[in-house]
Amino acid sequence: MLKKIVLILLLTFSLFATEVTKDQNSSKTYELEIRGVKHLDKEDIAKSLGVKENSLFNFWSREKALPQEFVENLDTTLKGYLESKGYFDAKYTISRTADRILINISEGEPIRVSKVLFESDIELGNLISWKEGDIFATERFEKIKDATATKLLQDGYCKAELSTKAYVDLAQHSAKIEYKIKKGKVCLFAKATIVHKPDDVSDDVILSRVKYHEGERFDIRKIEQSYNSLNALGVKKNVMVGKVAYNRCIQNPLCIDFSHRSAIIRKQ
CATH class of the missing domain: 3.10.20.310 (membrane protein fhac)
Structure with missing residues (x-):
């Protein structure tokens, strides 16, 4: 009998995947x-x-x-x-x-981890926390993948290659998990430029809100901090301090764009 094998490359389970339109006249529970x-x-x-x-x-x-x-x-x-x-x-x-x-x-018999393959050229501490015998929860699989990607971006590796796979054998109630990571080169912040700037805000004021400096090691948290700081300026337009094209952030100018409703630091 053929085994049922499921390959999970990217599983994003949404508990509320279907859009719900609520009848405001009804409070039925x-x-x-x-x-x-x-x-x-x-x-x-x-x-x-x-x-x-x-x-x-x-x-x-x-x-x-x-x-x-x-x-x-x-x-x-x-x-x-x-x-x-x-x-x-x-x-x-x-x-x-x-x-x-x-x-x-x-509940029945859960899927359990039978093997963990981990190949990496960077130390990630205890992020990859699977052990043989653990119940294979797909939500945990996704959280570990996301945490690993975030850690790499926080440590300056914006060109890192991250491959995650899970081979689930439904018949045997087992899962083989695979993580392969290549950190790539360290990324540095480039000089920020400004486009579509509001007339009533100077360049110096805008740049004072940017939480990184040219030549510094890339850290995604500084992008997020810059976004929050720029949006707190109180200008009429929201700023999109964008989610940078991470894999292109070395020696490329970053652009703070005020033309969007929500600024993106984008590649020019």
Whole structure:
């Protein structure tokens, strides 16, 4: 019998992938009760399904208020949540009455990490935290990938190559995880230039809000700090201190552009 193999290159699970249009004239809610789970957290499940933290129900109650607008996609959302936690074989039933929803979950056997391959020419500390036997939660896989990419950008490696893969064997309930990283050359900030500048703000004032200097080692946090500082100027237009073309930021002028509604530091 052929094995079911899933290759996960980039998984971005959204608990609310479907756009919801709320009927403002309706405040209908359902009492939600979740049964059967042994390892997963009921509160986390309820929140993922749409239960609000400021539910009118007492926090110690088994029941939570689920708004009407989330009920239609309840099955899809619950399935996505369980898979994001590593429970691809989970079974569940959803029972619904006029004002109550009961979900009964049997978690089943989770996917567990059987092997971790890590190849890198840079020390990343404990960012790659997988161990054999860990439950393979796709949301954790994505968070580790994002944290690794962010760390590289914070340390000046804007041309780093990051490859992440997960080979999931559904039949064997196992996952082989692969991380390959090449840091590349260190990036340096270039001289910033200004375009579409407001008439009532001088270059000196604008540049005083930029949190990096020419020749400094690249750090994505200084881009974000510059964005916040420039948008605090109080000019009529918002500034887009853009998400820099990271892989081209060496010896290329960066541009602070006031023409956009939200400034991007962009490559000229």
